[in-house]
Amino acid sequence: MSAGEPRFCFLGDVAGGEQANGERVDGGRRLSKNRSMPNPAIEIENLSKEYPYGFLNLKKRRSLESLNMRVETGEVFGFLGPNGAGKSTTIKLLMRLIFPTSGTARILGKSIEDVSMHQEIGYLPEQPYFYDYLTAAELLDYFARFHGLSAADRRERVQRMLKKVGLETAKKIQLRKYSKGMLQRAGLAQAILHDPQVVVLDEPMSGLDPLGRREVRDIILELKKEGRTVLFSTHILSDAEMLCDRVGVIVGGKLRGVGTPGEMVGIQTQGLEILFELDGAGKKFPLLDRATKTGERYRVQLPEAQLYGALDELKSAGARILSVAQIKPTLEEFFMNLVDADRAQANAVEVSGR
């Protein structure tokens, strides 16, 4: 692999297939047949889902196409994609809320068909809604019963979880009086109540205020510190960049790339940005024409090779240099490029089909 080649695995239209050199692309890792790998927490193989629609359900809409993905034990994995990309479909398939048209998946080595697997899984649905006639404490106690916990253990865990998600003072209020953010917190509490090894969160940040998002981020990091595996879907790319060991991008039901956030956007910098201030007004020098003024500060972007020349120029002009930073593409840019490419392709297919 050359230095300039991005190290993430870009899957394009070939989702999890055999490479030309015989290696199998799986979840962004190149797996040689002889190399032993630790057991993945989640292993998805050729998972597809079609929904019937139209008169007599004769037509089929493919919502997920041959998904191959691995989430390693102990990592935080972000699942990114626009609305309708197939994120929730994948998660629902893993949670056996819907059934695959083809393909299989295993969690902690057990098939998703095996109900006992759910002892070790915590799940937060997208926009969760719970029995609104229950209080948060009753809801958690109800869910804890399915894990065979004793009454004393349930009481202790319920109190601990309510405190953890900041619902301690609202524990006796019926859920019908909860705000969306409070329901999200109650949902998170029920997902981690039984100390699961694998936590699957469908849009855990949605509906939360900045404080709530920060708390959820802290909980995810705490879960990671405890060695648990977290798979979460999100639209908020900054959260993914901040939290995830690896991310997978899914667009149009196909996995488009898997890797660390850094790998996804590429490790090559796109240049440098200098932030500076000028003491005296009216000074003129060539670099100033290229700079953008924001308030009292100027910023100018230039290739790495021009850095020292630019610094000399600023020094002689009496400018105060505040910072020099590398310019890297963000995950958002990467994500938007993928989505735009997908839409362009879809339009092309539509035009050629006429």
Added chain:
Amino acid sequence: MTNVWTVATNTFREAVRDRVLYNLVFFALLMMGAAILVGQISMGIEESVIVSLGLTAISVIGIFIAVFIGVGLVSKEMDKRTLYALLAKPVERWEFLLGKYVGLVMTLTVNTAAMAVGLYVAMWTVKHPLAKSDWFLLVAVYLILLKLALIVALAMLFSCFTTPFLAILFTLGIYIAGVFAQDLRTMQVVDLNPATMKLLRGISYLLPNFDNFNVMGAVAHERGVPGRLVWQDTWYAILYCASVLAAAAMVFSRRNLK
């Protein structure tokens, strides 16, 4: 079975908190009004009128609860997506279904028992003390409860594969057809060919025979109910409910949630 019981107790709690048992107030008012009115207008048949009215009210109110809440047991959970978090726990789908069923039958048992007490109070008001034959009323109430348990099972089955509106229509349709199942079996139509008659008779045996559970006339006229009928009805209801619930579990086990 622990999971079934957990879901069942929660379903009962839901019914209580959603004020399903408020119908008892309506029943109490109806019985009080009837006791006063019957005392004034009917001579010698007060008890029979009160028993007929009371048992009819228990039956009709029970049917309403069984159909409308029975259909909502599964469909409401799917619509509101409260089912998502639950099915991600170590719970089999059939356990969820059976738990919901048991929970509603528990609710109906409490509701029917409370109405039976109300009916006895009304009878005691128009004619006290109560006679030994008045205890036949309990048999009639028990058979109504069996009928309601069967209706809940049907409502759950239909709600597993169709919309709530259609499920209500189907359940009520089967109930009405089931009331006349006995007539269908014994019906003699001259114009029908033997094959059609056989088909009709076959259908009549597939339909739940709700007429079996109706002993209102006998009880209102202080006639006893044969013990054999009670046993037969009990086994009929158990086997029919088990078959319907097994079918519901089969359908629901492969159902994709929204």
